[in-house]
Amino acid sequence: MSLSSTETDPALREEASFAVRMGRMLLADKFALIAALFLLVMIVLALIGPVWLGEEAIKQNLRGRNLAPFDWSRGWIWWMGADALGRPLFARIIVATQNTLMVAAGAVVLSAVSGTFLGLLAGFSSPRVSQIIMRLADVIMSFPSLLIAVIVLYLLGSSILNLMVVLSITRIPVYLRTTRAEVLEIRERMFVQAARVMGASGNRILFRHILPIVFPTLTTLATLDFAYVMLAESALSFLGIGIQPPDITWGLMISQGRQYLTNAWWLSFWPGLAIILTTLSLNLLSNWLRIALDPVQRWRLEMKGPSHG
Amino acid sequence: MTRSLISGALIAGVALMTALSPVMAASGPIKIVLPEEADLLEPCMATRSNIGRIIMENVSETLTELDVRGKKGVMPRLAEKWEQTADGNWRFHLRQGVKFSDGSAFDAKDVAHSFDRVMSDKITCESKRYFGGMTISTTVVDDHTIDIKTQPAQPILPLLMSLVTIVPESTPMAFVREPVGTGPYKLTNWTPGQQIVLETRDDYWGKKPAVTKATYLFRADPSVRAAMVQTGEADLSPSISQLDATNPKTDFSYLDSETVYLRIDHNTAPLNDVRVRKALNLAIDRKAFLGTLVPEGAVLATAIVPPTTLGWNPGVKQFPYDVAGAKKLLAEAKAAGVPVDTPITIIARSANFPNVTEIMEAIQAQLQEAGFKIDLKFVEVAEHETYYSKPFKEGRGPQLVAAMHDNSKGDPSFSMFFKYASKGTQSGFSDPKVDDLIQRASAAVGDERAKLWSQLIGYLHDDVVADVLLFHMVGFARVSERLDFKPTIATNSMLQLSEIGIK
Amino acid sequence: MLSFIRKRSVASLISLAGLIVMVFFLSRMTGDPASLFLPVEASAEMKQQFRELHGLNDPLLVQFSRYVGDVVTGDLGESYRKARPALDVVTEAFVWTLWLAVITMSLVTSAAIVVGSLAAFRSGGFFDRTASMLSLIGASVPDFWLAIVAIVVFSVNLHWLPTSGTGSVLHWILPISVLFVRPFGIIVQVVRGSMIGALSSAYVKTARAKGVRSGPIIFIHALRNAMLPVITVIGDQAASLLNGAVIVETIFGFPGVGKLMIDSILQRDFNVVLAAILVTALAIFLMNLLIDLCYALLDPRIRH
């Protein structure tokens, strides 16, 4: 019929699936690619580490303490040297990966979920409720995280789970504020109005229309936060109110190696390096995400990618 | 490698001392860096190490003082002499012509007031704890004579007097921030968080010390403290990490009167069984720690008090490292129906002493080697206290509390009651014979006293197997080469500037 | 503006009140100051006496009402450990932290803005890539690790700088440089991002059409618009510094409020903890007002 329009298909180009496009964009950014691979390795190590090297990591040998790194006579597991109890650092770092990443991941998930939920609530509900939530956020914000740590760990005892709780509490406001701000903006958008005109319920609008739009921002934020939480965790361990031995995290390893820094630098150097590389990768990845998920800046990546048109 | 250096340090150190000490004594200011700041400078709190280190015998003096360098025992300080009267009380004859740093003259009334302050319930003076369980009254005989009556009689009162700092009568019944004392130094500057400065005063009764001015700095990090002496930012750091003690010219190790042990809670199975307690002791390879996680110079402990203490019992031999024996004992206990498989928790305090983490992890490993089920739990100081002292939590599992006890006072009475008497706040058991011995020993004097104490020590170690005694620790001091100073067992709690010479 | 300030003040006052209540009760659930102040050998009587002296035996609500009563009269109570007014203790420490924060942040801000802007101007260029990489690394390094390494390198090995403490100007260099790194890394990235946005905006196009030079385009047209999000981040960073750079302060023996905070928390010196929180929270509130003021100064649309 005459109507099936003159403006035909140039605009209607077929588009590769989301995954494929992300893949292309990842290839386009060398740094991000390396970062992603590195993190992948870390995750794998976190999964298999304890099974693989759990034994070696706790086998003590007071004779071979503070063994220097790159001493190939002792076998590959010793290449990073040994700690104050003669345990191979390499094994310990690998085993610690699990706790370190688990704590961080747990904390990020906890804070992201609860923060986002509260944010949606604050952004979409009555001004009063919103006010209450925001005040709550302020309180948490100005609540010294160390105090939270001491309180929670004193009352609930120090365990990996509780540490997650501690770290997540302090991060909730970040997600809360971001989400709320976004919601306030998005709820005025046309397609939300359109949904209202169709008679969509509040929940439907919130979760079907608003949340998906906020999501990219949150993912980027979470990636960045993962790095932050890792640092926070290590800081807590450093002050002696984080994870406690015999559990190990990289942060704890640093603080244990600290006193040897002048005469056995490797004790805290390797875990320090592990933290830096991981956080760096996360930062790189989140930067890449920020661009990749932003339709306005995306071309920067897609241009470099294998052009297909 | 560290090992050889340390011993080197000792030898060289000693040589240095003997060689150089008598030579022409210069004088001048010095800087001392300490691990934690004194949050108070209250004389009656001087028995707390971080305070005592600064003011004890420097600003505030005591009637008597304990000779920690030689074997002289209790020596006169503000009291010239003292005697025990027939009724078991004590009369002290005070030094004359002594002035407080505020100019007022020192006399018996000041002593009386000092005592009232310590005992007062308007302030919580720490020194009070040494007089627990006794009532004390003072009678001023004349300006320079004072009688001190204790109920019950207190044979070691002269020693106790080395813990009571004398303040002028005018001192209020509240914590003071500017301590006034009769000592060779007076406080001239205190900038919280930064520094405390002591300077000599001209009207001191005794001989003028070489150090004219001492500036105290505070750094939490041991390697930083060591570095500061190395870089000349400080002249003396009484406690540095063993690892940094690598320079024989400047670094000295010293027995620091701290004793590390695992307090056993006898009230819960399986720890209520002596075989199990023995097994614990046999399963730990104490020697392996020496020169590795614990400094070379450390001494394996057979008592909770250091060897320099009255009544220390050389006859008591520490348990050998005997895993087989431990296993055997466990088997026996098990056969006798003792639930030896119940997991036992070691509770330790993070940053309690150097390498605490590693040491505890090692001990855990060794005990597990012998067939124990051991959990390890690190807690911060406040929480540790709740495990260490009574009242103990109800329904707790079997626990070993790792702790460090300090007794540099030369007499076991400061330890035994608290750690072993049925009523002792950190005592993990109750044994009538122990109670009896403690009571009699505290009342006795002279050789009798010594005999009873060593009897107790032996009984606790061999028969009761009261706890797992580990080490008498050594500390390390870094002393700038321009100083002439050798740390003593008391250095932790008292650092007499007058004993420091300058080359 | 005034009404705005009033609204804000009320809001923060509410938050502050909530904060105090929570801290007061929660902290008192974490153990007994007496047993920390007195040695383990101290008798039960002595501990009892200590608690009496500091009114720690009364029921919590009584203690709380007493505390509130004192606070409204401007008395924040006494430090158990230091036997002096908690407020004095805190203000003493806070001055140091304040200086540290102010100096660090002003350095960070100025440096980050210049670097970030230039990186954004030639985004993708060599300078951009190096700057971004460095800033990322900066944002990734654990500060305590950096602090220790810095001491070992610059003080112990090179003898360039004093290890720690206060006094001369030299003493400030290490702490400030260590504190500098992370915020710098973060802010540079924000500046860069926001500047890329601003530089691609319509009004910059207009400026180019007018034939304005690159310099003014970056630092006059784009920067002022790009600053808004940046200021927010600067605020957050400054706030975390005001809360006290605990670790750096501890390692460098810097008598700041962060170190004081952690010490008092571990020693259960409740009054000091509360006072410290009050003071810092207040400071942060004031700083946020300042931030909002900056918004208004930068952007007329907010003013009207």
Added chain:
Amino acid sequence: MAEHLLDVRNLSVEFHTASGVVKAVRNISYHLDRGETLAILGESGSGKSVSSAAIMNLIDMPPGRITSGEIFLDGVDLLTMKPQDRRAVNGKRIAMIFQDPLSHLNPVYPVGWQIREAMTAHGLSKDAAEAEALRLLGRVGIPDPQAAMDKYPHQFSGGQRQRVMIAMALALRPDLLIADEPTTALDVTVQAEVLALLKELQREIGMGVLIITHDLGVVAEIADRVVVMEKGALVESGTVREVYKNPKHPYTRRLIAAAPGKGAMHEDEAKGEMLLSVRDVRKTYGAFAALKGVSFDLMAGQTLAIVGESGSGKSTLARVLLRLDEPDSGQALWKGRDLFQLSPKELYRLRRDLQMVFQDPTQSLNPRMTVFQLVSEAWVIHPDILPKAKWRERVAELLVQVGLSPDHMRRYPHQFSGGQRQRIAIARALALEPRLIICDEAVSALDVSVQAQVIELLDRLRKDTGISFIFIAHDLPVVRDFADQVMVMQKGEIVEIGGVRQIFDAPREPYTRALLAASLDPDPDIQAAHRARRA
């Protein structure tokens, strides 16, 4: 041949985008002399703005790249100039004004400062620039220039902002002024004024004007010659008159044919039953009274056009009727029930009968949903309309009905063109089988040709389904071929309401006449007549 002021030769520009390289313009050539006005006419995506961007050196490279051609200004090739010389040309010899002055003026500096900068950037002293800026503001007709100097862009109305832009552009009396869609965002009356001002100033300065537009009316009003562009190619050029009277290229013909306001007007049909009767609706936002008592009736199957300029309250009226905003007072009887009193539950039921199509389909469609999800959402919300099994087939129907193909279902909005998106939006509205659809500026964001098609579609739907429409627009010609009733609004009040013929042929109110006069006719002759009448 004689040297032209501006001479663009075989210019080609391409952009690297996600979907590979896009050739934005393919070797186009045109020229322009002093005192002359050349219009570049084209729809979105035609690349009409690219060449001007190239002239101003405003193309970001990357992603852009100039692959061929020269641009001569008085015989000097701009593309081969040294950067600093190039910069000296911008603003001094060539100046530019843009669509949407709000975003093109720096929001954080006073307009006085910004105008001054245009001169100081080229070496004028601060004071001289100050004085000149003041004069210019007066010249372009900004009231109280002295005060205006220190005001910020957001404090002006759209028209005034464009005047400020013009003042800024003409500060250095350039030889060439490029105006990119200078009046698109403006109300018709304002548009007329601004165009008039441009003409005036051109005469005064004697500059050449290159005007870029999608609107035949604007061309007819202001241009001497016109070049038509389609998909990056230059398809036709000539004097405005000859191009309009006998267009050679089919695209040009289609464009001219699509221009609204020449088809047959509806007769006033016999009234059906009353559908909606609005009485004295009032709404104020703070101090601003958006609606000051509006009343009208709407019959079933009838199309009511509401026409008014920005601030007339027409959109507010729509929002109020849909209960997106709550009115302060008044009532709207829908089948006897007052809309404004409905309980949430009743309202939910009402939603089925009462739907809306929004101005900008790009924003009114959730970018994260496929076409299928978008359309079928209606039935997720109102499950009783259609069993899930039938959804797919019904969506296909609807898509065909609005002139899209069923296999578009799986796609996302951003894969469609503006017009197609609006069709999707309409399909979504139809999914609920409503009685009344309110179209808020539903076509004003679309290209002329597309506009025509969408309107045609709506009109057909009305005939087929008997749905009533309330059609909101800011421009009269658009509604001419489509409305039964026309209601002219101004400042929250109804100026005039009547049958479409009466409004267009015999407008009673002066404001209506003004609107009619201001709206531009694509025919240059008619337009010339208009001008004559106005002058």
